[in-house]
Amino acid sequence: MALSASSFISHFPAVCPVKSVRLPPAFGNRHGVLSVKAEAASGIVLVEKSEADKVNRLKTSYYEKIVPLLKEEFNYTNLHQVPKIEKIVVNCGIGDAAQNSKGLDAAINDMALITGQRPVKTKAKNAIATFKIRENQTLGIAVTLRGNVMYAFLDRFINLGLPRTRDFQGVSPNSFDGHGNYSVGLKEQSVFPELSYDALGKPRGMDVCITTTAQTDKEAFKLLALMGMPFREGAGPATTVVRKKKLKSHHFNTKTKQKSRR
Secondary structure (H helix, E strand, O other), X not given: OHHHHHHHHHHOOOOOOOOOOOOOOOOOOOXXXXXXXXXXXXXXXXXXXXXXXXXXXXXXXXHXXXXXXXXXXXXXXXXXXXXXXXXXXXXXXXXXXXXXXXXXXXXXXXXXXHHOOOOEEEEOOOOEOOOOEOOOOEEEEEEEEOHHHHHHHHHHHHHHXXXXXXXXXXEOOOOEOOOOOEEEEEOOHHHOOOXXXXXXXXXXXXXXXXXXXXXXXXXXXXXXXXXXXXXXXXXXXXXXXXXXXXXXXXXXXXXXXXXXXX
């Protein structure tokens, strides 16, 4: 069964992967289904046994559980003030895309398997002679996710991709841009189970940019934490630190001070 599934995916790389997996009774409960349980930073169970088989479980838990919690904590008067995820942009840089067309096609197929949507090629706007980059030269690929595909990818990214990362100790909470958007990078795409280990070629990384409608980083941090984003324990969004002006060498030179006094 596993061989037939892998051959089917290799022939049809654009097909979306299976969203639910059933395990034998020896590994699951009495019904033969593995009970999945994810807890947020505040100890709230987001995925219960009854929700394990739902296709859009993250989207359902957002509207049923996360929205009331955010509305109560931040005292929103209108339901439309509650922050939500607007889109997710996944991009991957390919430096040798101009010389290696087969590698570019393989990267596009891998990205389509991971996200469930075919990416587009990103090209250079200007020519840079130092890096040997010409105008309109292909430098990478990117895909923008919205709607149900966005929630499905975020669910697999949080519960499958990040925990399988080597020496994973949680994502940094200091990667917010000040306007409620969060960015995180992966060194290898092999953490996603959609990619076959035997078919992997050159290891590639990717960047995931989560755009939210939150006005502050604190609201966006709470939103992602309730969705199950594994932030490091005891950390929060960084506060702005006012740095002192760095003094140069002439500030400490006594001779220049004496000349200025004269």
